[in-house]
Amino acid sequence: MAELWDALTAALPAVKVYGGLVxxxxxxxxxxxxxxxxxxxxxxxxFLTAEFTLLYFLVTPFVVLLPLQLMHGLHDAAGxxxxxxNLDTINTGSAPFDWALHYLLFPAIPFIVFDFFYYWHxxxxxxxxxxxxxxxxxxxxxxxxxISSGRHHWLEEAIRVFTVMIxxxxxxxxxxxxxxxxxxxxxxxxxLIHVNIRLPFGPLTPVLVGPQLHRIHHSRDPxxxxxxxxxxxxxxxxxxxxxxxxxxxxxxxxxxxxxxxxRNLWDGVVMPFxxxxxxxTAQGRKAMSAMARYLGAATxx
Numbered sequence: 001m002a003e004l005w006d007a008l009t010a011a012l013p014a015v016k017v018y019g020g021l022v023x024x025x026x027x028x029x030x031x032x033x034x035x036x037x038x039x040x041x042x043x044x045x046x047f048l049t050a051e052f053t054l055l056y057f058l059v060t061p062f063v064v065l066l067p068l069q070l071m072h073g074l075h076d077a078a079g080x081x082x083x084x085x086n087l088d089t090i091n092t093g094s095a096p097f098d099w100a101l102h103y104l105l106f107p108a109i110p111f112i113v114f115d116f117f118y119y120w121h122x123x124x125x126x127x128x129x130x131x132x133x134x135x136x137x138x139x140x141x142x143x144x145x146x147i148s149s150g151r152h153h154w155l156e157e158a159i160r161v162f163t164v165m166i167x168x169x170x171x172x173x174x175x176x177x178x179x180x181x182x183x184x185x186x187x188x189x190x191x192l193i194h195v196n197i198r199l200p201f202g203p204l205t206p207v208l209v210g211p212q213l214h215r216i217h218h219s220r221d222p223x224x225x226x227x228x229x230x231x232x233x234x235x236x237x238x239x240x241x242x243x244x245x246x247x248x249x250x251x252x253x254x255x256x257x258x259x260x261x262x263r264n265l266w267d268g269v270v271m272p273f274x275x276x277x278x279x280x281t282a283q284g285r286k287a288m289s290a291m292a293r294y295l296g297a298a299t300x301x
Contacts, residue, residue, distance in 0.1 A: 028146040041143035053150030067161035081173035119236040121163035142255035149190035219252035
């Protein structure tokens with residue numbers, strides 16, 4: 001009984017985090033009801049999105065276990081991170097300056113670097129066919145709303161460990177509190193940029209990613225394809241040529257241009273494998289054929 005109680009109390013922080021997440025989602029759903037950017041969203045699509053999101057949050061802690069173990073092994077093998085940003089150890093003797101360092105400057109650096117790696121991770125998902133087959137579930141959503149922030153394939157976070165978390169761990173050593181803050185902010189920001197609310201950022205549009213800017217990314221209009229990849233800072237889109245600043249009142253319809261959608265939860269779960277298995281089989285046959293030709297030529301010599 002004592003062990004069970006210890007396990008439950010150890011899990012309380014996670015319960016509080018998920019409880020806060022649910023509270024934020026419910027608040028946004030109420031606002032979406034009264035101030036929708038898109039009216040008439042279908043209940044079936046919204047329910048299917050909720051199913052994908054629930055599966056994503058339930059499965060992610062398990063599918064990232066091995067990638068995270070690999071990350072820690074690589075981190076140790078590299079002798080640790082290149083830079084350390086442990087704010088708890090910073091003390092200049094000036095309270096105002098320390099406050100600015102602790103809460104303004106240094107906290108922003110990991111987010112900017114994270115967003116750089118995330119930008120390229122996201123861009124690869126849109127340009128590499130194998131990664132697109134896994135990512136396109138997120139873009140099949142024809143009724144983007146707050147819960148769409150978690151409408152990802154269950155392999156999403158495992159792949160992101162290799163493209164975002166491992167490079168970040170080799171570059172920066174973050175304290176546990178900073179890592180928790182980053183995870184919390186990323187989750188909440190993801191909800192914000194997917195909300196079905198007309199919430200333009202005005203002059204801040206080129207500075208921070210908001211719901212209107214990210215809706216362009218989800219647009220089914222071919223002109224918007226592969227635009228606005230960053231999660232936090234449009235700076236990366238501006239620098240690398242993928243930025244699209246929305247016009248006033250521009251809130252396009254979302255989804256894929258060909259209107260492809262998953263039929264049900266299972267269809268979304270196995271979707272990438274339906275593309276990967278034939279592709280790997282074809283590559284295997286090509287390799288076997290090439291080997292057979294090589295061996296045939298070798299025996300004739």
